[in-house]
Amino acid sequence: MRVALFVTCVNDAVFPSTGVATVRLLERLGVTVDFPAAQSCCGQPQFNTGYRAETAPLVRRTVRAFEGYDHVVTPSGSCAAMVRHHYPSFGTDAGALAPRVYELTEFLVDVLGVTDVGAYFPHRVTYHPSCHGLRLLGLGERPRRLLEAVKGLELVELPGAEECCGFGGTFAVKNPDVSAAMGADKITNALSTGAEVLCGADNSCLLHVGGMLRRQEAPLRALHLAEILASTEEEPWA
Amino acid sequence: MSGTFVGMPAFPKAAHEAVRDERLRANLRHATHTIRDKRARAVAELDDWAALREAGKRIKDDTLRHLDTYLLQLEESVTAAGGTVHWAADAAEANRIVTDLVKATGETEVVKVKSMATQEIGLNEHLEAEGVAAYETDLAELIVQLGEDRPSHILVPAIHRNRGEIRDIFRDRMGSWGRPAPDGLSDTPAELAEAARLHLREKFLRAKVGISGANFMVAETGTLVVVESEGNGRMCLTLPETLISVVGIEKVVPTWRDLEVFLQTLPRSSTAERMNPYTSMWTGTTDGDGPSAFHLVLLDNGRTDALADEVGRQALRCIRCSACLNVCPVYERAGGHAYGSVYPGPIGAILTPQLRGTASEVDASLPYASSLCGACYEVCPVAIDIPEVLVHLRERVAEEGGRGHRLERAAIKASTWVLDHPGALTAGERLASAARKALPKRLPGPGARQWTDHRDLPELPAEPFREWWRKNRT
Numbered sequence: 001m002r003v004a005l006f007v008t009c010v011n012d013a014v015f016p017s018t019g020v021a022t023v024r025l026l027e028r029l030g031v032t033v034d035f036p037a038a039q040s041c042c043g044q045p046q047f048n049t050g051y052r053a054e055t056a057p058l059v060r061r062t063v064r065a066f067e068g069y070d071h072v073v074t075p076s077g078s079c080a081a082m083v084r085h086h087y088p089s090f091g092t093d094a095g096a097l098a099p100r101v102y103e104l105t106e107f108l109v110d111v112l113g114v115t116d117v118g119a120y121f122p123h124r125v126t127y128h129p130s131c132h133g134l135r136l137l138g139l140g141e142r143p144r145r146l147l148e149a150v151k152g153l154e155l156v157e158l159p160g161a162e163e164c165c166g167f168g169g170t171f172a173v174k175n176p177d178v179s180a181a182m183g184a185d186k187i188t189n190a191l192s193t194g195a196e197v198l199c200g201a202d203n204s205c206l207l208h209v210g211g212m213l214r215r216q217e218a219p220l221r222a223l224h225l226a227e228i229l230a231s232t233e234e235e236p237w238a
Numbered sequence: 239m240s241g242t243f244v245g246m247p248a249f250p251k252a253a254h255e256a257v258r259d260e261r262l263r264a265n266l267r268h269a270t271h272t273i274r275d276k277r278a279r280a281v282a283e284l285d286d287w288a289a290l291r292e293a294g295k296r297i298k299d300d301t302l303r304h305l306d307t308y309l310l311q312l313e314e315s316v317t318a319a320g321g322t323v324h325w326a327a328d329a330a331e332a333n334r335i336v337t338d339l340v341k342a343t344g345e346t347e348v349v350k351v352k353s354m355a356t357q358e359i360g361l362n363e364h365l366e367a368e369g370v371a372a373y374e375t376d377l378a379e380l381i382v383q384l385g386e387d388r389p390s391h392i393l394v395p396a397i398h399r400n401r402g403e404i405r406d407i408f409r410d411r412m413g414s415w416g417r418p419a420p421d422g423l424s425d426t427p428a429e430l431a432e433a434a435r436l437h438l439r440e441k442f443l444r445a446k447v448g449i450s451g452a453n454f455m456v457a458e459t460g461t462l463v464v465v466e467s468e469g470n471g472r473m474c475l476t477l478p479e480t481l482i483s484v485v486g487i488e489k490v491v492p493t494w495r496d497l498e499v500f501l502q503t504l505p506r507s508s509t510a511e512r513m514n515p516y517t518s519m520w521t522g523t524t525d526g527d528g529p530s531a532f533h534l535v536l537l538d539n540g541r542t543d544a545l546a547d548e549v550g551r552q553a554l555r556c557i558r559c560s561a562c563l564n565v566c567p568v569y570e571r572a573g574g575h576a577y578g579s580v581y582p583g584p585i586g587a588i589l590t591p592q593l594r595g596t597a598s599e600v601d602a603s604l605p606y607a608s609s610l611c612g613a614c615y616e617v618c619p620v621a622i623d624i625p626e627v628l629v630h631l632r633e634r635v636a637e638e639g640g641r642g643h644r645l646e647r648a649a650i651k652a653s654t655w656v657l658d659h660p661g662a663l664t665a666g667e668r669l670a671s672a673a674r675k676a677l678p679k680r681l682p683g684p685g686a687r688q689w690t691d692h693r694d695l696p697e698l699p700a701e702p703f704r705e706w707w708r709k710n711r712t
Contacts, residue, residue, distance in 0.1 A: 007703050009657060013667045014696050016703035023711070035707045041657040046650050048610060050632025054647075054654045061658055131611035164567045168609025175250045175607060176688035181257045181571040182609070183692070211693030 001112075002032040004066050006074035006101065008203075009041035015203045021230035021237065022075045022104060028232075029112060039065040044082040049170045059090045063097050071111065072097070075104045075226045077133025078202050085136055103133060104226055105142040105201060115145045120233040122152030126195040127225075128186065128209070130202035131164050143201055143225055150228060156193045160185070167208035183212045191220055201225045246578030248603035253572035262398055266570050269397045273564045276510035277617070283512070290503050295621040297496045298488075298555035302545060308457040308490045309536065315460025319522020321532040326484075328539050329359035335535050336361060336449065336482055337368045343480050345370070345446045351464060351471040352376035353451030354392060354558055355484045355537055357580040358593075361449070372449065373415070373441050375470040377434050384411040390574025390582060393508050393560035398573055401425040408433050416440055438470060448478035448529065452485045453557065454500060455534075458493045461521040462534070465504060465514045472518045481520075481529035486537050488545075488554040500557055503619035507559035540593030549630040553588045555620040562614035562624060568607055577604065584614035588627040596635050605631035645684075667702040674698035 003026065007019040026033050043058035062083070066072045074080050080103040088095035108114055127147060133139045147155050166172065166182025186209055190198045198213070200206050203224055210222030231237035246252065256262060281287050301308055313323040326332035336356075340348060348365070350356065350372055362372040362383075374383040381396040382389050385407040389395030396404065405425040412419045412433070417440050419433045450471065454463040462483055464471050475481060491497055505514040523532050545551050563569050563583030574582035578600035579590040587604040596602040605628050614624040636643050656662050674697065680690040689695070 009663075012703040013670065014698065016699045016701065016706055019703035020706055023707075033711075035704070035711065037704060037707075038660065040660060040663060043654075046654060048629055048632075049646070049650065050605070050629060050634075050636040051647065051650045051654075052633055054650045057654055057658045131609070131613075135612040135616055162613075164609050164611035164613070166567070166609060168611070171606065171609045173685045173688040175253060175568070176691060177250065177254045177257045178568050178571045178607075179609070180692035181263075182567050207696055208693060211689075211696065214694040215692065 001030070001071070002034065002069075003071040003073050003107070004034050004036055004069040006039060006042075006062075006066065006072050006079070007035065008074060008076045008079045010204050010207065011075060014207065015224065017238075018075050018203055018224040018226050021224070021227040022073070024235075025117060025226060025230045026073065028230075029108075029114065029117060031112070034069070036065045036069075042079045042082045044079060045169050047082065047086060056090060059087060059094050063087075063094050066097060066100070070100055071107065072101045073104060073107045074101060075224060076202050076204070077103050077130050077137055077139060078204060080106075081132040081136035103137055103139065103201070105139055105146055106137070108146060108229075109142045116149035117146065117229050119150040119229045119231055120152050120236070121150050121228045121231045123197050124154045124156060124193075124195045125197045125199050125228065126156045126158040126190055126193040127161070128158055128165060128190070128198060128200045128205065129161055130200055130205045133201055134162060139201070146225070146229060147199065151233070153228070156195050158193060158198075159189045165205045165209050167205045169204070172208055179208070180212070183209055187212055187216070187218065187220075191218060195220060197228070198222045199225050199228055246598075246600040248599045249572070249576055249578070249607040250603065252576035252578065252600070253607075256573040256576050257571050259573075261400070262573055263571065265398055265400050266573055269394065270564045270570050273394075273510060277507060277561055277564065280506040280510040280512065284502070284506070290499055291619055291621055293499045294503055294557075294619055295555060297491060297499060298620055299552075301491060301496075302488065302551060302554055305487065305490070305545065308492055309487055311457040311492075312455055312460060312490050313536075315457065316522060316532075316534050317460075319460045320524075321460065321522040321534055324533060324535045326535050326537050326539070332359050332484055332535055332537050332539065333361055333364040336484060337365060337370065339480070339482055339533055340365065340370050340447055341368070343447055347371040347373065347441075347445065348447040348449050349373050349375050349441050349445040349474045349478065350379070351448065351450035351474045352379050352395075352466065353449070353484065354580060355451045355486050356449060357389065359484070359537065359539060361484065373438075373445075375438050375441065375474055376466070377431070377468055377470070380434055380438070381407055384408065384415060388575055389580060391560060391563055392558050392581065392583070392585075393563075398575070401427070401430065404430055412437050438473075442470075442473040442477055445474070445478050447480045447482065448474040450475060450481065450483045452483055452489055453504065454497055455485055455490045456492075456494055456497055457490050459521055461494075461519050463497065464518045465501070466516045466518075467509060467511075467514055469516050472516050475518050475520060476528045478529055480531040480533075482533045482535065484535045484537055486539070487541050488556075504557050504559050507557075507561040507617070507619040540595075544589075544592040547592065547630075550588070550592050550627055552622050553585065553592060553627060555622055556585050556589065557620060559619055561617040561619065565613040565617050566608075567611065567613070568609065572607070577607065579604075584608060584624045584628075585622070588622075588624055588631060591631050591635075596631070596638060596640075602635050602638075602640055605629075605635055664702070664704065667704075670698055671701055674700075
């Protein structure tokens with residue numbers, strides 16, 4: 001099977017390791033991965049801040065970049081939700097991309113039909129389900145089932161897991177105090193689990209929570225789910 | 239603290255204070271999490287919840303689509319049952335109508351049933367200026383009134399207060415409003431409730447005029463409905479000689495069959511009860527039973543403006559249950575006062591800017607008071623897509639181009655241009671990666687400062703993903 005990787009702008013610029021991990025994981029599962037270089041940003045930050053006209057060129061670019069692909073896979077619940085829920089309001093062509101975009105765990109579980117991806121990650125991990133994956137995509141148990149099948153991984157419950165971490169795109173800079181207060185509570189909950197890794201499927205949330213963890217020099221690091229799933233006994237992920 | 243919300247600062251500024259108030263945070267956290275968990279259990283008991291939610295949404299949408307028809311039918315029914323209907327275009331007109339009606343009775347005091355609509359129009363303050371004392375009789379509203387405070391929640395207006403604070407307010411303030419609190423009042427719920435009961439009973443028995451809102455108005459019979467937990471509302475609705483009800487025009491439902499849906503969804507969503515303790519219904523007047531004069535003031539006050547907005551009008555479905563407040567992570571940290579309106583929380587963030595417009599600083603800031611996490615939409619019993627309306631209102635605020643938004647649009651346009659030009663994007667990424675070692679932990683400038691006040695920037699990678707791909711896969 002041939003798929004297009006929609007790496008997302010945040011991953012491209014700030015978290016390339018998540019993109020590399022996604023490629024490695026998919027290739028290990030026998031999938032041929034293309035990276036259409038014309039891709040850029042899905043337009044979510046502009047759209048959610050109220051700039052619809054400024055979003056349109058990015059929607060057009062994204063739609064053109066993935067023309068001809070039946071499966072477009074992205075390691076971001078938030079960007080997948082942007083395409084699925086909001087692209088149809090930008091016209092027929094944009095709407096046609098919506099059902100072809102899969103968040104990574106959806107693609108693995110629903111399309112490839114795998115939950116054991118042969119990963120090995122001998123660490124104590126807790127999982128934060130980001131809001132857009134949770135509520136807009138309805139990812140449900142998919143991430144958990146994938147994590148539970150990882151050899152050596154001890155999955156511990158995150159208290160208040162379904163509460164927003166406080167990132168919210170431009171919310172984090174427009175309402176910095178409330179955003180930080182939400183992030184602080186998320187971190188307190190994550191630290192209470194005794195986990196070494198706070199795992200998520202959206203790096204924008206992890207940018208926020210991870211940044212707060214580093215500021216506090218907390219004994220916990222944020223890591224994208226794809227990087228855990230990419231890790232094997234032969235080739236452990238850093 | 240004044241009793242009104244006039245001149246409130248923007249949401250982020252008000253929230254800046256609130257998140258630092260440890261006691262407020264603890265009170266809100268405890269209260270919202272308790273109600274939130276109970277609601278989830280109450281809703282899970284019904285296997286047709288999704289169908290009830292969809293029915294509630296459709297009934298409201300259908301009613302709003304034909305609002306003119308149902309309001310005229312309501313007026314006819316209420317009039318036929320012995321009531322008088324008044325139409326108020328805005329707060330000033332509603333206040334004038336009510337004040338004139340009270341003055342015509344010759345009375346100088348009124349008892350009130352908990353009502354959002356009368357708070358919205360500032361009726362108490364208006365009556366006071368005209369020499370009429372308005373006594374709130376809902377327990378939480380009493381706490382707010384005695385404390386010269388403002389409500390911070392739709393259902394639980396004194397949610398920001400704990401028992402100790404309430405004891406102090408009763409002890410210090412009840413005497414100047416009527417019967418003082420009993421000596422040695424403790425902060426146990428039973429003693430606090432008894433103090434309120436004794437204080438209020440005096441007012442119920444004396445009052446000749448009652449003022450209420452309503453949760454629903456049934457067009458086919460002209461029946462008004464108030465749901466409550468304490469029974470104090472029923473006292474106000476039945477004991478006085480004159481009853482004046484001020485109700486937003488969106489509260490009409492066509493028939494009793496429609497009402498059946500909401501009487502199931504409202505209590506479970508608001509207080510997490512299967513059924514609320516008191517449901518009072520009245521139709522006009524009845525000789526020898528209850529008030530002999532009944533006036534219904536139908537309030538627009540911005541509602542028809544909201545109705546004209548295709549995306550925003552869904553906010554008018556709201557049945558004021560407060561479920562969205564109780565699950566909102568932003569409300570939990572910022573508290574209700576930061577929203578600068580009697581309608582706080584997610585629903586307030588979409589309702590207030592539609593009812594009042596977005597000219598003031600606080601009203602223009604409300605659509606941004608959300609991380610768009612969607613928890614509010616998930617629990618809404620009439621399926622108001624609050625995140626959708628928030629984004630829609632952000633568009634409106636941005637278009638109006640007020641303070642800071644011209645600069646923001648320029649920045650957004652620039653970001654779109656870069657992201658739409660891969661050459662520029664790649665150059666920028668290379669530059670950032672090259673400069674990564676030199677970046678300080680805290681950055682100046684709008685946006686960057688707010689981010690780095692609380693968080694480290696990520697360590698930028700040695701190369702962006704597209705570079706890795708070019709080197710390794712092409």
